Amino acid sequence: MNSINRPFVIGISSVSGGGKTAVANKLAELLPDAVTLCFDDYDDTNTHPASLETWRKEGGDYTVWQTPALTQDPRSTA
Structure with a gap:
């Protein structure tokens, strides 16, 4: 498989209301x-x-964020 056909991920971040959904769409x-x-x-x-x-304020520990529904979404493994 050449690199042009390999799956890739694009992550989009912004403030609330910053247009992330519009860009993703x-x-x-x-x-x-x-x-x-x-x-x-x-x-x-x-x-x-x-x-x-x-x-x-409590240090922003990313390990406290749990999204089990996201990891179980079949689209996340497509």
């Missing part, structure tokens, strides 16, 4: 086999910090 239009996974679809305060500000 546009990329999905332009890339025919693209799959989009948006964190907002898995936003559950039962599995990650309810307050981003409190989390940040």
Whole structure:
């Protein structure tokens, strides 16, 4: 398989309301086999910090963010 046919991941980050979803949707239009996974679809305060500000003030430990639904989504392994 040549490198042009290898799967790749594009991560998009921005502030709330910064256009991440719009950019992802546009990329999905332009890339025919693209799959989009948006964190907002898995936003559950039962599995990650309810307050981003409190989390940040407490040191911002990324290991407390759990997204089991994302890892179980069949699209995440496509």
